[in-house]
Amino acid sequence: MSSFDTPPTDLPDPSGRGVVAADGATVAPAAADLPRVSKKFIIAYSLASLATATAVNTPIFITLALRIAEIAPDDKTIDYSMLSSAGMLVATLCIPVVGTLSDMTLSRFGMRRPWFLFGLLGTSIGSVLVGMAGSIPTLAVGYLVMCAAGTAITIPLLAVIADRVPEHQQGVLSGVVGGGNLISSMLGSIVVALIPSSSFWQVNLPMVVCVVAVLAFALFRDKTFAEQRPNGPHIGMRWSDVLDNMYFRPREAPDFARVLGAMFLVTIGVALSSTYTVYSLQDHVKVDSSDLNNSVAFVTIFATLPALVLSPLAGSLAEKYGRWRPYFAAGALIAALGVLISFGGRTLPWYYTGALINGVGTALYSGVYVGYAITTMGDTEHKARNLGLTNIALSLPLAIAPLLGPIFLNIGPGAGDNYVSLSLAACVFMAASVPVLFRIRSVR
Numbered sequence: 001m002s003s004f005d006t007p008p009t010d011l012p013d014p015s016g017r018g019v020v021a022a023d024g025a026t027v028a029p030a031a032a033d034l035p036r037v038s039k040k041f042i043i044a045y046s047l048a049s050l051a052t053a054t055a056v057n058t059p060i061f062i063t064l065a066l067r068i069a070e071i072a073p074d075d076k077t078i079d080y081s082m083l084s085s086a087g088m089l090v091a092t093l094c095i096p097v098v099g100t101l102s103d104m105t106l107s108r109f110g111m112r113r114p115w116f117l118f119g120l121l122g123t124s125i126g127s128v129l130v131g132m133a134g135s136i137p138t139l140a141v142g143y144l145v146m147c148a149a150g151t152a153i154t155i156p157l158l159a160v161i162a163d164r165v166p167e168h169q170q171g172v173l174s175g176v177v178g179g180g181n182l183i184s185s186m187l188g189s190i191v192v193a194l195i196p197s198s199s200f201w202q203v204n205l206p207m208v209v210c211v212v213a214v215l216a217f218a219l220f221r222d223k224t225f226a227e228q229r230p231n232g233p234h235i236g237m238r239w240s241d242v243l244d245n246m247y248f249r250p251r252e253a254p255d256f257a258r259v260l261g262a263m264f265l266v267t268i269g270v271a272l273s274s275t276y277t278v279y280s281l282q283d284h285v286k287v288d289s290s291d292l293n294n295s296v297a298f299v300t301i302f303a304t305l306p307a308l309v310l311s312p313l314a315g316s317l318a319e320k321y322g323r324w325r326p327y328f329a330a331g332a333l334i335a336a337l338g339v340l341i342s343f344g345g346r347t348l349p350w351y352y353t354g355a356l357i358n359g360v361g362t363a364l365y366s367g368v369y370v371g372y373a374i375t376t377m378g379d380t381e382h383k384a385r386n387l388g389l390t391n392i393a394l395s396l397p398l399a400i401a402p403l404l405g406p407i408f409l410n411i412g413p414g415a416g417d418n419y420v421s422l423s424l425a426a427c428v429f430m431a432a433s434v435p436v437l438f439r440i441r442s443v444r
Contacts, residue, residue, distance in 0.1 A: 034166035041220065045173060048217035049157060050180040050187075055123065055210035056150045057181070058188030059130060060087070063203045064143060066192070070199060072136050081402075083140055087147040088399045092392055094151040099385035102156045112156040112163070112384075116218045119156075120211050122149025127207040131200035153214060154391065159384035162374050170371050171319025172312050178366030179311025181394075182359075186304045189297065255376040255440045256386065262433040263369055263393040266332045269430035270362060271401035272408070272422060273339045274303075284343065284419040285351050295348065302355040307363040314367030323444045324372040328365045329434045335361030336427040343423035375443045 064083060069076045098115065105111045122145055129142025161173050188206060195201050250257035277299055281287040287295050314327045338358025342351045369390060377386045404425075411421040 034164065037165055037169060042169075042173065044217045044220045045160065046176045046180070048213045049177050050184065051206070051210040051213035052153050052157060053180045053184035054187045055127070055206040056146070056154060057184045058191065058206050059127075059143065059146060059203060060084070061185050062188050062192055063130070063199070066202070067130060067133065067139055067199055068136070071133065071139060079136055083143055085399055086140070087143055088395060090144050091147040091151055092396060094148045095155060095388040095391055096385055098151045099155045099159070099388035100382065102159065102384040103382050112160060113218050115152045115156040116214055119149050119152030120214055123153065124207055124211060125149075127204050131203040151388070153210075155384050155388040157214070158370065158387045158391070161370060162383040162387065168319060170374060171315040171317070171368075173315070174319075174369070174371035174374075175312035175315025175367035177370050178315070178368070179307035179363060182304045182307040182311070182362060182366055186300055189300060253376065253378050255442045256373060256378065258436050258440050259369070259372050259376050260389055260393045262328065262436040263390060264397060265433040265436065266335070266365060266430045267394050268397040268401060268404070269339070269426040269428075270335060271397045272405060272426040272429065273342070273358070275401050276405060276419070276422065280343065280419050281351065283417045285346060285348055287348060298352060299355045302352055303359040303362065306356070306359040307366060310360060310363035311367035314364045315371055318368045319371055324368050324375065325437050325440065325444055327368045328372060329437050331361045331364030331366070332430045332433045333361070334364065336430040337361070339423050339426050339430075343419050372443065376440065
């Protein structure tokens with residue numbers, strides 16, 4: 001069995017190797033008692049996580065807009081808004097379904113591996129359709145398939161940390177996941193820049209890398225649990241069971257719900273500022289159109305590079321000292337400060353400085369949110385479902401921010417271009433996450 005196939009648990013094993021199921025089979029121990037995972041495991045997981053984030057996020061943030069502009073340039077704004085919103089809705093609906101089914105899966109290949117394979121197949125088909133599409137309907141089908149099938153990779157992959165990584169190593173992988181989500185957009189931009197003449201490979205090269213990396217991880221075996229099989233009693237697979245287990249009850253895990261709330265608030269703040277990067281550079285900082293592409297590229301680099309070091313570092317330190325809140329709270333406030341500097345300076349150097357400071361803050365809280373969620377969720381029977389909710393807390397604000405933005409942009413003088421009002425609103429949302437964090441009692 002691979003190191004991420006989680007068997008059900010029952011009674012303590014006298015041998016100390018884990019727990020014993022009703023039929024006498026030894027299965028995995030609790031997270032606190034899991035043995036260390038190897039460096040090879042960490043590397044394989046990190047590459048799979050980063051490759052998946054790049055393959056999934058590149059179409060969302062870059063290539064979908066490019067393909068729409070290529071196919072239907074006259075209606076690109078409307079088509080992009082409709083397709084991106086539809087994709088976000090499909091992914092949001094699929095996350096709890098995939099997470100619940102993954103938690104309930106019992107096969108000779110484990111709980112997570114079958115979903116990796118299903119997700120890779122579906123996402124690859126969707127990616128090919130997006131790359132080859134000559135019409136908006138074909139593009140829409142391919143993109144929605146990518147959004148739906150992509151959750152079958154990302155959610156079970158996230159659950160692996162709770163499944164097989166001991167508590168004292170969860171911090172670094174939490175940082176890898178959070179940092180990877182930030183860095184993936186920069187990697188996608190590099191791919192598009194390197195292959196400017198092939199829209200097919202702009203979409204599918206990240207997908208090819210994802211297939212290789214995830215399959216390599218799926219085939220990875222950890223000697224610690226090589227002899228164990230996921231047998232023993234397990235939850236049924238009736239649809240009534242599936243529907244019942246999809247439902248998250250905040251009262252049963254109030255601290256986990258508060259982590260989700262804090263993530264939601266800080267991400268709305270980040271999304272409000274980042275969604276309007278191009279327009280704020282044009283209208284607020286007055287960057288010339290000939291320099292706009294370079295300016296956007298530098299802002300992206302400054303905002304994402306800190307995650308390379310700070311996200312894994314924050315996760316590691318938070319786990320080492322058992323304090324997740326300070327890194328999350330500090331990250332939210334530092335990110336807010338960066339937004340104020342970017343929009344308050346009205347010059348390009350100040351905008352870059354703010355982007356860098358914002359990147360530092362974003363890297364800090366991104367490095368700890370997965371570990372914070374794992375330590376507060378309590379419920380070990382629904383790991384994939386619960387961790388899938390963190391994805392919703394991060395993705396839903398991306399759909400809400402474009403709807404809220406015009407409200408703040410039209411406040412007071414300079415209606416329609418009031419980026420000061422927009423930045424202040426973004427900072428209020430980010431800062432509002434801090435009081436929520438201090439209501440968490442079970443974990444500091």
